[in-house]
Every structure is written in structure tokens, then in C-alpha cells.
Amino acid sequence: MGEEETIVNDENSSKPKPSPKLTLLPLVFLIFYEVSGGPFGVEDSVKSGGGPLLALLGFLIFPLIWSIPEALVTAELATSFPENGGYVVWISSAFGPFWGFQEGFWKWFSGVMDNALYPVLFLDYLKHSFPVLDHVAARVPALLVITFSLTYLNYRGLHIVGFSAVVLAVFSLCPFVVMALLAVPNIRPKRWLFVDTQKINWRGYFNTMFWNLNYWDKASTLAGEVDRPGKTFPKALFGAVLLVMGSYLIPLMAGTGALSSSTSGEWSDGYFAEVGMLIGGVWLKGWIQAAAAMSNLGLFEAEMSSDAFQLLGMSEIGMLPAFFAQRSKYGTPTISILCSATGVIFLSWMSFQEIIEFLNFLYALGMLLEFAAFVKLRIKKPDLHRPYRVPLNTFGVSMLCLPPSLLVILVMILAASKTFLISGVIIVLGFCLYPFLTLVKEKQWATFIPEETRPVSGVSSESQLDAEHGDESAASLLP
Numbered sequence: 410m411g412e413e414e415t416i417v418n419d420e421n422s423s424k425p426k427p428s429p430k431l432t433l434l435p436l437v438f439l440i441f442y443e444v445s446g447g448p449f450g451v452e453d454s455v456k457s458g459g460g461p462l463l464a465l466l467g468f469l470i471f472p473l474i475w476s477i478p479e480a481l482v483t484a485e486l487a488t489s490f491p492e493n494g495g496y497v498v499w500i501s502s503a504f505g506p507f508w509g510f511q512e513g514f515w516k517w518f519s520g521v522m523d524n525a526l527y528p529v530l531f532l533d534y535l536k537h538s539f540p541v542l543d544h545v546a547a548r549v550p551a552l553l554v555i556t557f558s559l560t561y562l563n564y565r566g567l568h569i570v571g572f573s574a575v576v577l578a579v580f581s582l583c584p585f586v587v588m589a590l591l592a593v594p595n596i597r598p599k600r601w602l603f604v605d606t607q608k609i610n611w612r613g614y615f616n617t618m619f620w621n622l623n624y625w626d627k628a629s630t631l632a633g634e635v636d637r638p639g640k641t642f643p644k645a646l647f648g649a650v651l652l653v654m655g656s657y658l659i660p661l662m663a664g665t666g667a668l669s670s671s672t673s674g675e676w677s678d679g680y681f682a683e684v685g686m687l688i689g690g691v692w693l694k695g696w697i698q699a700a701a702a703m704s705n706l707g708l709f710e711a712e713m714s715s716d717a718f719q720l721l722g723m724s725e726i727g728m729l730p731a732f733f734a735q736r737s738k739y740g741t742p743t744i745s746i747l748c749s750a751t752g753v754i755f756l757s758w759m760s761f762q763e764i765i766e767f768l769n770f771l772y773a774l775g776m777l778l779e780f781a782a783f784v785k786l787r788i789k790k791p792d793l794h795r796p797y798r799v800p801l802n803t804f805g806v807s808m809l810c811l812p813p814s815l816l817v818i819l820v821m822i823l824a825a826s827k828t829f830l831i832s833g834v835i836i837v838l839g840f841c842l843y844p845f846l847t848l849v850k851e852k853q854w855a856t857f858i859p860e861e862t863r864p865v866s867g868v869s870s871e872s873q874l875d876a877e878h879g880d881e882s883a884a885s886l887l888p
Contacts, residue, residue, distance in 0.1 A: 433645055441578055450620070454621075464665070471619075474812040482779065487642050488795065491633060494721075512775050528559075563717065573707065584700050592664070663688070767831060769820055773818075776814075
């Protein structure tokens with residue numbers, strides 16, 4: 410009897426532990442870090458906008474025409490298809506697997522490039538206190554240590570990442586609450602109205618706004634790890650929208666209202682630390698610098714989780730080889746995490762502005778596909794089970810998607826010629842990679858998850874999906 414119990418216990422211990430599901434609060438802060446992470450990086454909006462007025466108007470108006478529509482689209486589609494893979498599954502359902510794969514390739518590449526920024530920015534904040542980090546001999550090992558340490562934290566479990574996001578966000582936002590309170594006696598509202606039209610840089614302004622307000626759809630790639638996604642996702646998105654807008658507007662209003670408008674030209678990345686010193690003193694500057702460094706860690710963790718679970722989801726629906734779906738004993742996608750970490754290391758050599766413009770272009774391209782899929786699924790599958798449904802008819806959701814679509818087209822038009830060239834190469838690579846993976850599957854050069862055992866089924870093509878389910882009302886990617 411004792412021997413049998415030992416055998417059973419050994420067998421159970423070898424199985425991966427079921428990963429705890431994400432609840433509302435950790436999901437709110439994961440979305441917060443997918444999108445924002447705090448006001449770090451919004452300083453350029455004051456400089457490129459020629460003063461406080463356009464920056465403040467931008468963070469009031471852009472959420473209405475961009476953030477809220479994207480969050481609403483994400484809430485409906487993520488609850489309709491609560492599976493890992495997110496937007497890859499949506500596009501596959503609407504337009505077939507080829508475009509689903511392209512969406513996944515563009516968004517993954519964009520996400521990895523975005524993640525390559527954060528270890529670099531973390532060291533940039535630390536080098537003010539530790540100048541040795543400005544030298545290559547110390548910087549490269551430090552970059553690798555940070556990347557591997559954060560990757561290991563991701564490996565240990567999504568619930569740990571979610572809890573870390575809550576703690577880091579509280580620590581990162583507290584100094585700005587203190588700064589706003591200290592600034593109140595010195596705020597002069599007329600300073601918010603200053604704008605120098607001669608110094609407006611529209612390309613930099615739109616890119617800064619777009620970068621600081623996008624990625625609302627990113628958390629959908631781990632929808633399969635969320636507890637009761639039909640109820641949790643809409644609430645989390647709503648809470649994250651309020652948190653992001655507050656984290657941008659309150660520090661900007663405090664800093665620009667309390668300081669002279671003549672300092673507008675000095676507003677650039679990292680300037681909030683100087684604002685803290687002018688308002689509160691050296692102690693507040695140090696606190697903001699520490700908060701900025703910690704915020705970059707939270708941004709890295711949230712982005713890597715989404716990128717890794719996206720690859721896992723693509724593997725589960727047969728788009729990528731089966732090894733991308735392998736989970737550790739903590740329930741995390743081991744190979745997918747390592748793949749994303751490798752991409753971060755190789756892309757971290759690019760400059761900050763190059764990365765922002767490049768990832769914005771690929772992200773904008775993917776968002777156009779998402780808006781199109783949202784409208785098409787409303788037309789082709791009107792009775793699709795939607796736990797959360799945007800309260801608009803087909804014409805209404807088309808009008809909802811029009812302003813953000815025009816915005817992303819504008820962002821793409823304003824891109825530099827180098828961005829067009831590199832993005833074109835990535836697009837062509839994606840077009841070639843899909844038939845290559847199809848050949849790999851046909852020749853059985855790698856193992857793919859069989860269709861009958863996939864957690865998500867019926868993604869092969871739209872025609873097969875309709876034939877399998879018989880009518881539009883049942884056409885869902887869920888079993």
C-alpha cells in the first residue's frame with residue numbers, strides 16, 4: 410500500500426503544476442504596464458508639441474479616439490475568444506490562417522522590439538548614480554544579467570508577474586502623487602495654455618502620443634490564463650483606462666502648471682526627475698529616478714508575458730511547431746519565453762527613437778487588421794457568443810473603428826523612409842515564412858499539435874470553420 414502511494418505521488422509530482430488564474434487586480438496592472446507603466450516617456454510630448462497645451466489636449470483627446478475604441482474592441486473579442494493567442498485567433502476567424510499568422514508575426518516582432526527598450530532604459534536611469542554603467546565593459550554584462558533575471562521571473566509563473574506588477578505600479582506612481590500635492594500652491598492654470606507653433610514637431614508628437622497609448626489588445630494573448638475572462642476582462646480594461654489617463658494627466662498638469670512655460674524646450678525623456686527636484690527637492694528627484702527604473706522592470710515583465718503566451722497560442726492552433734506550447738512545471742511557456750528573450754537581446758542595440766517609430770509602424774499595420782476583423786465578425790457571425798458586447802450595431806461599430814483607423818494610417822504616413830524599408834522587409838519575411846511552415850508541417854520536419862487535440866479548433870480557414878459548425882451562429886473557435 411505504501412509503495413503504491415509512493416508511485417502515485419511520484420507520477421503526480423512530475424506533472425506541471427496548474428498555474429493560478431489571473432484575477433481582476435493583477436490583470437488591471439498587467440494591462441497598465443502593457444500600455445503605460447507611468448508618465449515616464451510622456452515628457453517628449455511637451456517638447457514636440459511646442460508647450461503644455463498640445464500635450465494636455467493630446468492625453469485628453471487621444472484616449473477618446475484611440476484608447477477607448479481599442480479597449481472596447483479588445484473587451485468584446487477577448488471575451489468571445491478567451492484563448493491564448495488573442496488577436497491571432499480573431500484574425501484567423503475573420504480572414505483565415507494566413508492573415509492570422511501575419512498579424513501574429515507583426516505583433517510579436519513589434520512587442521519584442523518594444524521590450525528591448527526597457528533593460529536599456531533601466532540602465533540609463535541607474536548610470537546617474539553608477540557612472541560605470543556608461544562603459545561597454547560593464548553595460549553589456551549588466552544588460553544580460555537584467556534580461557536573464559527578468560526572464561527567470563517570467564518563467565516562475567504568470568501569477569507572480571501579476572503580483573509584481575501591482576507592487577511595482579504602486580511604488581512607481583506614489584512619487585507623482587506626492588509631486589502633484591506639493592505643486593498645488595504653485596500651479597498657474599494659464600501656463601497650461603502656452604504653445605509655440607514654431608517648435609511643433611508633428612511626427613515626434615504623434616509618435617509619442619501613439620506609443621504611450623497603444624497596446625490595449627496585448628493582454629488578450631493570455632486570455633486563457635484569466636479567471637472568468639467574460640467578466641474580468643471588461644472590468645480590467647475599464648480600470649486600466651482610468652489608471653493610464655490619470656498617470657499621464659496628473660503629473661503633466663502638476664509639472665507644467667507649477668513651472669514656467671520657458672522650460673518647455675527642456676522637456677525630454679527623463680525630465681520628470683528634474684521636475685521633481687524643482688518642486689520637492691533632491692529627495693523627490695531620487696525617488697522618481699528609482700520609480701522610473703522599477704517601472705521599466707514592470708514593463709518588461711508584462712510585455713514578455715504577452716509575447717510568450719502569443720507564441721504558445723499560435724502553437725496550440727497549429728501555426729507554429731508544438732515545442733512552442735511546452736509548459737514548465739510552473740505552467741509557463743518555456744521555449745516561447747526563451748525565444749522572446751533572445752529577440753530582446755539581439756534588438757537592444759537599436760536607438761530609442763528608431764525602435765519607437767519602427768514598432769509603431771508594425772503595430773499600426775496589425776491594428777488595421779484587428780478593426781477590420783471586428784467589423785467583419787459582426788457581419789458574418791452576428792450570433793457569435795459574446796459575453797461582453799459593445800452596445801452598438803454594425804454601422805455603429807464601423808464608425809467606432811473609423812477614427813482610430815485614420816489615426817494609425819496617419820502615424821504610418823509620417824514614418825521615415827528607413828522605417829518603410831525595414832517594415833517592408835519584415836512584411837515580406839512574414840509572407841515567406843507562412844508557406845515555409847506549411848511545407849515543414851507537410852513534410853513532417855517538425856511536430857505540430859494535431860487538430861483533434863488542440864485547445865482551440867477550427868482555425869484552418871474561414872470556409873472550413875463555417876462547414877464544421879454548420880451555421881454562422883455557432884461559428885466560434887472554442888470547442
